[in-house]
Amino acid sequence: MCDQTFLVNVFGSCDKCFKQRALRPVFKKSQQLSYCSICAEIMATDGLHENETLASLKSEAESLKGKLEEERAKLHDVELHQVAERVEALGQFVMKTRRTLKGHGNKVLCMDWCKDKRRIVSSSQDGKVIVWDSFTTNKEHAVTMPCTWVMACAYAPSGCAIACGGLDNKCSVYPLTFDKNENMAAKKKSVAMHTNYLSACSFTNSDMQILTASGDGTCALWDVESGQLLQSFHGHGADVLCLDLAPSETGNTFVSGGCDKKAMVWDMRSGQCVQAFETHESDINSVRYYPSGDAFASGSDDATCRLYDLRADREVAIYSKESIIFGASSVDFSLSGRLLFAGYNDYTINVWDVLKGSRVSILFGHENRVSTLRVSPDGTAFCSGSWDHTLRVWA
């Protein structure tokens, strides 16, 4: 076998100065460009003030991270499981599939409940978005998207519209009509436009605004009527995979998680990241606020779920077992917040005691990865979607 090492230089036209030189790849806002070494050096020093260097900025960032850990440690006087020792243990659970929704032709990627606690919207790799009456398992609406991999969908608060998107890089809103002669696709409104795939979307407290997350590393808030960008959220260093809005009583914030292993909490009005947590060891696939709004849970490819206390500004629990080695794709809390439901890539759903950190139940049924999971608005059931093409309602 040849053991020589080769240095390969790519020659071509620089994307900035257009001169024919040896090129190197550079990344500007997640887009790859080819710059010559001179333009790359100039780019690296753009925006620096006097006495500022890249090294000094990086050093300042590291110093601030160290101070942040010190401040957090000062208020870390007790662990959650210690305080929870006095809490009574939970009894046995009997939870099973009550409904199976069949109809998608490929992997189910996302689902959301309507506020009426009965209708569900789901989206799939097959390019279809289906609205179900989950109680009767009837399909009420179906839309075929122009792309496959519809990775995100959401129900409007009024129940009169749905939003969806995926590999088309857009978030589109479809008003729901019960007129059989009306074509839903004809009423489609393109609201959000990202430069990479849409990974998550959620209406805010009204049908008028949508929050989106994208593979382009940003989140954004949009006006549905005009399609105008109201606020953008920059800070993730890689694809953003999930988001969740704070319960309306607790203020105008949301949390996002991404491939940079960070969970970030944002102020929706200013666009400022107000808190960030970087304790996961791999991509964060799902984030969900605690019902009180003072904490949130995350699910990650590192096979753990974690709980973060926003007021103490730290991670307070890790939900993991040695036997669980597959990623957690989706998490949600029961009504009281005592239970955490988590769907995994090993086809199972684990139910965790949030306070004691122990697993109280494991649910089998899906025949492929669980990709999405949401508790119903009244807490009477939860729905899971899977790569086995089905959705299941559990209670």
Added chain:
Amino acid sequence: MEVWDVPQIKKEVESLKYHLAFTREMSFKTILETLMWIEDAIPKDLFLNPDLMKNNPWVEKGKVRILI
């Protein structure tokens, strides 16, 4: 080789300063309040109350008998 984006690092520094200025609370206080919140909410949580589960619309009321 990736060239660092100066605006990105500046944004990170600004974000870290903002985060450092955040007013934190003692873990014992916040955890205790979470426990109290859960205790108040448990009576309404169907998954934790077998009595409430009997009236859960998703749970079958009776069994099907097949007559041969």
